[in-house]
Amino acid sequence: MAEVDGDRRYRDAVRETRIAVTDGTLIPDRDEKAIFSAWRISFFGAIALLVILPVFSPRPYLDIIRFIPDGVFRTLQVTVLSIMLALVIGLIAGLGRISRVTVINRIATIYVEVIRGIPLLVQLFYIYYALGALVQLPRLTSAVIAMSVCYGAYMGEIFRAGILSIPKGQMEAALALGMSRSQALRKVILPQTLRVILPPVGNEFIALLKDSSLVSVIAVSDLLRRGREYAATTFRYFETFTVIALVYLILTLFFSRLVAYMEDRMARRGK
């Protein structure tokens, strides 16, 4: 079959575009046997351990498992709120980075450069303690703001790369039909961008889930902090952190599989 049609080539190019932002776990695609099998072994192995340990040695494992659920909830809460806010910030930063208005472009670029140059832990302290001197923010709010301002910078680069990966002809076709730039962006470019950026955004989500453990330093009772609280009173450091590590592992592996599943669904849709 000799298919030499342009938009199909573009479409394939778009679908094949992979924006490599590596910090999260590997995304287990069913087609990649080695990773998928490693994923299964780690995921179910971690769950099995988490079941077997309390059965054979309920003290302290069962106590630990009883102690941490609200930490798990808090970790997920910080992660989900932060990723949502980071997406909004990232969209704005990404649009700013490709803006032809010099002032907007500079501001966006400076934001990205500055944020990426400061460790997340320092940003957390800064927003919580330094800004806390000016405005009193609840700990959770500070944590979410710090996480999303930081991740917004990375997200901005993902949006920028995603938007730039859409063939120029798409914008031209929209403009030729009489649409304004912003209409073309909203109706033509961004819907296609979302498809391209899903994998790297999924990666960011998982990286953020892990980095959310940093918020324990500003006294947000997340998973890690709950573990530290338990260990501090019982001195069962080894057992506690074994459980904490296993729970983080199960969470990240679960979400990485979910991202792979969503990617798969997206690739199938509209075919």
Next chain:
Amino acid sequence: MESRVKIEYASKNFGSVVALKNASLSVQPGEVVLIIGPSGSGKSTLLRCVNRLEHLSSGEIWVNGRRITDPHGDIRGIREEVGMVFQNFHLFPHLDAISNITLAPRTVKKVPKDEAEERGRALLKRVGLSDKEFSYPDQLSGGQQQRVAIARALAMDPQIMLFDEPTSALDPEMIKEVLDVMLDLARDGMTMLVVSHEMGFARAAADTVVFMDQGEIIEKGSPAGIFDSPREERTRKFLKHIL
């Protein structure tokens, strides 16, 4: 009668490359103008300047009496009157055929959904694709995609249609289905500016053939005049290559 398109001394440089040099051309209502010439001769650039996808370096272009080279002019209003069909179709891959067609009327002209879709279906029928309403671009052949692209441009009720090598990306067996749609449009009295080397279409539908080389309009005339007895040596040479 007022020209639909009037181009005066249009010049365009890309850096040090001269893409257009003092090109002047006027297109009357209902006229079908075919632009031919070797690659890099400025044909596409000329076309893309008519709806300001490219900006002229100097010269003026009027569309329906409105000066599009006016930096403060209503370019979007003019673009609504000028439909464009691209070599590589540029359909919106995330939308099905009917949504590709209705997007601009709904977004730009705020036509209600039902009305836009009814008109969209009529246009799909016109290009012979009534059964492809819900097909996505990657489910369509090249010829079908190009016909949807023509329908999409027509949905804005343009008075002028620009065709930028509409059949160049197509397999030979699909060229005819696209040319048939274009012939049908020409017969209906659409004003058309077509960059193409389809001689059959030229003889059947073109009123004027323009030959361009190195950014300049070398000569223009009736299809018979240009193809059978070109005045310029360069035209003769070029025609020998493609005929």
